Amino acid sequence: MHNQKLKAFLRKRSFLITGGMALIAILLAMLVGGVLIMLIGIDPILAYRYFFYGAFGNIYGFGETINKFTPLLCCALGFSIAQKSGFFNLGGEGQFYAGALCAALAAANMGSASPIVGIALPVLAGIVGGAVLSSIAGALKILFNANELLSTMMLNYIMQYLIALLVSGALKNPNSSMEQTVPIPDPVRLPALMEGSRLHAGFFIALAALLLVWFLHQRTVLGFEMRLSGMNPKSARYAGVNERRSLIIVILVSGALAGLGGALELQGNQYKLMSGFSNNFGFDGIGIAVMGQYTPAGIFLSTLLFAALRVGTGSMQRGVGVPTPILYILQGVIIISVIVSNYFVRRIKDSLVEGRDA
Numbered sequence: 001m002h003n004q005k006l007k008a009f010l011r012k013r014s015f016l017i018t019g020g021m022a023l024i025a026i027l028l029a030m031l032v033g034g035v036l037i038m039l040i041g042i043d044p045i046l047a048y049r050y051f052f053y054g055a056f057g058n059i060y061g062f063g064e065t066i067n068k069f070t071p072l073l074c075c076a077l078g079f080s081i082a083q084k085s086g087f088f089n090l091g092g093e094g095q096f097y098a099g100a101l102c103a104a105l106a107a108a109n110m111g112s113a114s115p116i117v118g119i120a121l122p123v124l125a126g127i128v129g130g131a132v133l134s135s136i137a138g139a140l141k142i143l144f145n146a147n148e149l150l151s152t153m154m155l156n157y158i159m160q161y162l163i164a165l166l167v168s169g170a171l172k173n174p175n176s177s178m179e180q181t182v183p184i185p186d187p188v189r190l191p192a193l194m195e196g197s198r199l200h201a202g203f204f205i206a207l208a209a210l211l212l213v214w215f216l217h218q219r220t221v222l223g224f225e226m227r228l229s230g231m232n233p234k235s236a237r238y239a240g241v242n243e244r245r246s247l248i249i250v251i252l253v254s255g256a257l258a259g260l261g262g263a264l265e266l267q268g269n270q271y272k273l274m275s276g277f278s279n280n281f282g283f284d285g286i287g288i289a290v291m292g293q294y295t296p297a298g299i300f301l302s303t304l305l306f307a308a309l310r311v312g313t314g315s316m317q318r319g320v321g322v323p324t325p326i327l328y329i330l331q332g333v334i335i336i337s338v339i340v341s342n343y344f345v346r347r348i349k350d351s352l353v354e355g356r357d358a
Contacts, residue, residue, distance in 0.1 A: 030048065054311055073207075114187070202269075
């Protein structure tokens, strides 16, 4: 009797299963990381103390975590909405760069603009830049049935090398020996939210993007058509869904979200464009979406984890000298553990459903 009540309770609150398994996976991964850290002669407890303090234990560190959260969330949303609709967009990195480039070009002449216009126009330019780049891969798929995995991946390298060419040539800051653009004017920069940190208003823009994606997918006919096209194209055609229209919208929205991430990173955090500007935000967005199982809540939590890993592991390195390879191993083990835990979550949920049917 108690067993049946427990199963019924868990069926109604399946998020407890998902969250519990993810927490166990993270703790096991941190245990493995602690062993590795101990083997190189560093106190793992002290190292993890630096990790948590660096990511959440002070105002500056918390602000840095949320600043990393902002572009990561945009890139994860871009990949997620495309994947759920049947378009495998691996070009988030290039679209992120395209958004940052277009935002930088738009911001260059906005020094005398009002704060609202100065901030809004470069953000919109970044959104358009990401959408335009993704539309190239989309056109190749629609017109020539080209594989989007290959085309979006190649566009990443094109944008990375284009940025490197521009910041060392046409867009290089003449007053700096570094290969970077002139810093964007103050009116274009996103306002700070918290004294003592670099946390900026782009965080709320990214959250708004998350809510809009959820609303589009779950509360609109277009969102239903996009999901149906991704799950079962034959059923979508039978239901009269305009697949080409849905695909075009998905391609544009996916690229626009990654481009938004690039614009927010430029206007809120780095203020100038340079080689290595992205630091793999686009690629990490893919892992975040997979870890979050393409759900808004899952992506939100996975993004927070990735952001904390970026900031916390840096603190471990500076505080106790944990070598960079160990940090990458720790990140990889945590990611793999959470992904594997999703398998056990599905098994547990299936067993609960079978128990109910019986």
